[in-house]
Each structure stands twice: as structure tokens, then as C-alpha cells.
Amino acid sequence: MFKIKTIESLSDLTQLKKAYFDSSIVPLDGMWHFGFAPMAKHFGFYVNKNLVGFCCVNDDGYLLQYYLQPEFQLCSQELFTLISQQNSSVIGEVKGAFVSTAELNYQALCLDNSATFKVNSLMYQHNTKLADRNLEMIDMQIAGTEQLTAFVTFAAANIGAPEQWLTQYYGNLIERKELFGYWHKGKLLAAGECRLFDQYQTEYADLGMIVAQSNRGQGIAKKVLTFLTKHAATQGLTSICSTESNNVAAQKAIAHAGFTSAHRIVQFEFKHA
Known part of the structure; x- marks a missing residue:
């Protein structure tokens, strides 16, 4: 047929x-x-x-x-x-x-x-009623083209992603004004993404973040997410995000930032005759 x-x-x-x-x-x-x-x-x-x-x-x-x-x-x-x-x-x-x-x-x-x-x-969606209203605001700055190399080096060092792919990926986010950095004393400690959809799901913003390995466990991740969700909300958008099933630390930060997860991405292996 x-x-x-x-x-x-x-x-x-x-x-x-x-x-x-x-x-x-x-x-x-x-x-x-x-x-x-x-x-x-x-x-x-x-x-x-x-x-x-x-x-x-x-x-x-x-x-x-x-x-x-x-x-x-x-x-x-x-x-x-x-x-x-x-x-x-x-x-x-x-x-x-x-x-x-x-x-x-x-x-x-x-x-x-x-x-x-x-x-x-795990797939998450933000619920403003669950967010910790006492979270300290973090000062994140929108990334400029002159900072592309710094972001690529940062992500390659902290999550091991290939630099060639990161250069294209971050370059696109910078052009779209969807990449943010948390800097302290001239050092990039966290990168945050607030990705908008051009077609389909246009009422949502998809968030991503990376925190420097040396600064994890300090509450930076949930502060980054809080900044990003508020940035999305100013545009009338609901925030979504996801993280790997074995990344317990990220799951805790995401939950503290007011996200709940009711759905999963599942990997299937097919049986073959």
C-alpha cells in the first residue's frame, strides 16, 4: 500500500x-x-x-x-x-x-x-507556582560574537562536546540572541540557553545550561534556570527543558527552579527476526 x-x-x-x-x-x-x-x-x-x-x-x-x-x-x-x-x-x-x-x-x-x-x-515543564520565590537572582549577560570562542572552550571543557559542532551551535544561538553567560571576575562560570521555536511549539522556550565543574554544588544551576525562565516569561513563553536520566544533580536543580517532569524520552532496541 x-x-x-x-x-x-x-x-x-x-x-x-x-x-x-x-x-x-x-x-x-x-x-x-x-x-x-x-x-x-x-x-x-x-x-x-x-x-x-x-x-x-x-x-x-x-x-x-x-x-x-x-x-x-x-x-x-x-x-x-x-x-x-x-x-x-x-x-x-x-x-x-x-x-x-x-x-x-x-x-x-x-x-x-x-x-x-x-x-x-526526563522532560520538564515550568510551573510558576512551584518555583522557589526566595532564590537569589543571578546576573547573566547576553553573549556577543566576540565571546564565541570563550563559550566553545567552556562547553568543550565542561561537557566534552566537539568544538566544531559547538562553534556552529553557539554561533547560531548568539546570532539569535539566545545564549547567556554568568561571568565572575572575568571567568565564565555558567552558560544558559533560552531557545525559541520558529515554527511549531512557538508558545514555549527550551532551556539549557552548563555550569563549570569547579563551581557545581553551589546552587548556580537553579539560579541560571530562574533567570532563563523569567527571561522567557517576559516574552509570554512557558519554559521547558530536559536532562539525562542519570544526571541526578541537574534533576535536583531543575526541580528547585520550579519544573516538574511527567514524561520521558525512551531508547528502544528493536527485536529482529
């Missing part, structure tokens, strides 16, 4: 991507869906030459997104099994998937085809 083709231009998926994000019961993680997904290979599902769904697979062979229009849901399980069993000559190798628990249909299909799964990340 379905014909699978490689998508050459993501603009072909504009309407389907909108439907995909609209189908989620809470906002989806910005880094996964606007950072990683665009770099993945996209494939379209066609019926009678009409584009009715899509998926994307990263270079490691994991599905990151999967969507099929509601009127074709009866055939979704058969299509997904074909993909997960690596029986599509167009898509090729598919080891597993990353999926949010807020993506109910996609999650159910992954469960049907999984050999094992584990929680990768």
Missing part, C-alpha cells in the same frame, strides 16, 4: 511536521527535535503519490520521528513493523528508536517491536 521514498527537502514535510507536533500531548524536547532530527535522513510514506507520513533515522540507525496521518492508522502497525524489521530497502538498517512518552502512537508501536528499552532523558 505504501511507497517509501527519500525526502530531499524538509520543506516538503512542513504540514506533516505540524501535524506531528500537534499530536503530542505535551511539547517535545527542542534539542532532539530541532537539533538532532533535522540532521537525520528523512523518508516519506506515499499512497497514490500523496505524501501521508514520514519518519527520520539518524546515522546510528535509530528512528527519531515517526508519523502517519490518522486516516491511515489501521495500516500503521504493518508499516512500522516493516521498518523496524529492516525490511525496507529504502530505509535500510534500523536498530531501534528514541521516542517521548508524550508521543502515544509512536510509543505504542515501539513497545510492540521492542526487545529492550531504557529511559534516556
Whole structure:
């Protein structure tokens, strides 16, 4: 029934991507869906030459997104099994998937085809009623182009991310005025991101932060988050964020800053015949 083709231009998926994000019961993680997904290979599902769904697979062979229009849901399980069993000559190798628990249909299909799964990340949304109103404000400054090297060096040293990727990533955030720094005596102690969405989920701001290893455990992280959530609120936006399932320190800071987590990003490994 379905014909699978490689998508050459993501603009072909504009309407389907909108439907995909609209189908989620809470906002989806910005880094996964606007950072990683665009770099993945996209494939379209066609019926009678009409584009009715899509998926994307990263270079490691994991599905990151999967969507099929509601009127074709009866055939979704058969299509997904074909993909997960690596029986599509167009898509090729598919080891597993990353999926949010807020993506109910996609999650159910992954469960049907999984050999094992584990929680990768926790997803959070800010609740102003839970925020600690006694938190000391932190003075963060918006990053300028002349500070790009400092931010790249800082992030590479403290989280081990590759400098080439960081240069492009931070350069874009600086251009969009979405990167902030906490400096003390001329030293960068924390970086904060307040990423806005250009399309889909535009009522939210996706936050990120890094605190210098030498200054962790001092309450800086929750102060950074407090600054970022207030900055987002001035634009009428609700803050979301995420962190790895094993990063207990970050989870505590996020909770103290007034965020709650009801959803997870789960990594599935598919069973293969």
C-alpha cells in the first residue's frame, strides 16, 4: 500500500511536521527535535503519490520521528513493523528508536517491536507556582560574537562536546540572541540557553545550561534556570527543558527552579527476526 521514498527537502514535510507536533500531548524536547532530527535522513510514506507520513533515522540507525496521518492508522502497525524489521530497502538498517512518552502512537508501536528499552532523558515543564520565590537572582549577560570562542572552550571543557559542532551551535544561538553567560571576575562560570521555536511549539522556550565543574554544588544551576525562565516569561513563553536520566544533580536543580517532569524520552532496541 505504501511507497517509501527519500525526502530531499524538509520543506516538503512542513504540514506533516505540524501535524506531528500537534499530536503530542505535551511539547517535545527542542534539542532532539530541532537539533538532532533535522540532521537525520528523512523518508516519506506515499499512497497514490500523496505524501501521508514520514519518519527520520539518524546515522546510528535509530528512528527519531515517526508519523502517519490518522486516516491511515489501521495500516500503521504493518508499516512500522516493516521498518523496524529492516525490511525496507529504502530505509535500510534500523536498530531501534528514541521516542517521548508524550508521543502515544509512536510509543505504542515501539513497545510492540521492542526487545529492550531504557529511559534516556526526563522532560520538564515550568510551573510558576512551584518555583522557589526566595532564590537569589543571578546576573547573566547576553553573549556577543566576540565571546564565541570563550563559550566553545567552556562547553568543550565542561561537557566534552566537539568544538566544531559547538562553534556552529553557539554561533547560531548568539546570532539569535539566545545564549547567556554568568561571568565572575572575568571567568565564565555558567552558560544558559533560552531557545525559541520558529515554527511549531512557538508558545514555549527550551532551556539549557552548563555550569563549570569547579563551581557545581553551589546552587548556580537553579539560579541560571530562574533567570532563563523569567527571561522567557517576559516574552509570554512557558519554559521547558530536559536532562539525562542519570544526571541526578541537574534533576535536583531543575526541580528547585520550579519544573516538574511527567514524561520521558525512551531508547528502544528493536527485536529482529
